[in-house]
Amino acid sequence: MSETAAFEPRVVGFLCTWCSYAGADKAGAAQLPSPDNFLPIRVMCSGRVEPEFIIRAYTEGADGVLVLACHPGDCHYKEGNSRALQRNRLLRKLLDSFGIEPERCRLDYVSAGEPEKFTRVVSETVEAVRRLGPLRLSREGGLNDGSNDA
Numbered sequence: 367m368s369e370t371a372a373f374e375p376r377v378v379g380f381l382c383t384w385c386s387y388a389g390a391d392k393a394g395a396a397q398l399p400s401p402d403n404f405l406p407i408r409v410m411c412s413g414r415v416e417p418e419f420i421i422r423a424y425t426e427g428a429d430g431v432l433v434l435a436c437h438p439g440d441c442h443y444k445e446g447n448s449r450a451l452q453r454n455r456l457l458r459k460l461l462d463s464f465g466i467e468p469e470r471c472r473l474d475y476v477s478a479g480e481p482e483k484f485t486r487v488v489s490e491t492v493e494a495v496r497r498l499g500p501l502r503l504s505r506e507g508g509l510n511d512g513s514n515d516a
Contacts, residue, residue: 379404382442384411392481405428411441412436413441420457429500430494474487
């Protein structure tokens with residue numbers, strides 16, 4: 367069996383409190399199936415997810431990152447999800463320059479009333495990262511948080 371066939375990706379998710387985290391909670395209450403290798407992290411707003419949080423997730427072993435925001439026009443903080451979208455566009459370009467496939471960093475919108483969409487988006491993201499294979503960070507081309515420096 368090949369390494370990729372046995373590979374189970376680690377995907378970190380940043381979920382806004384008001385919409386996507388509530389959607390995740392409803393998905394759990396409805397016992398909808400969700401991948402075990404998805405680690406949700408609750409944040410007040412998707413607009414507060416700094417690029418350094420995402421980079422740190424990668425340097426600490428994540429193979430993919432998912433940021434889930436409120437739908438456009440429904441942000442509890444008015445424009446947080448717009449800020450998240452702008453950051454995501456720039457971050458994907460930055461990650462690409464490090465040799466990290468932009469598909470490893472997804473932004474999507476899930477409301478509190480969309481538990482089925484939550485499980486679908488998480489499952490799609492985990493499957494997409496599985497197809498890409500393990501993230502390999504190197505000193506030459508990838509991210510380095512400095513913790514492995516001699």
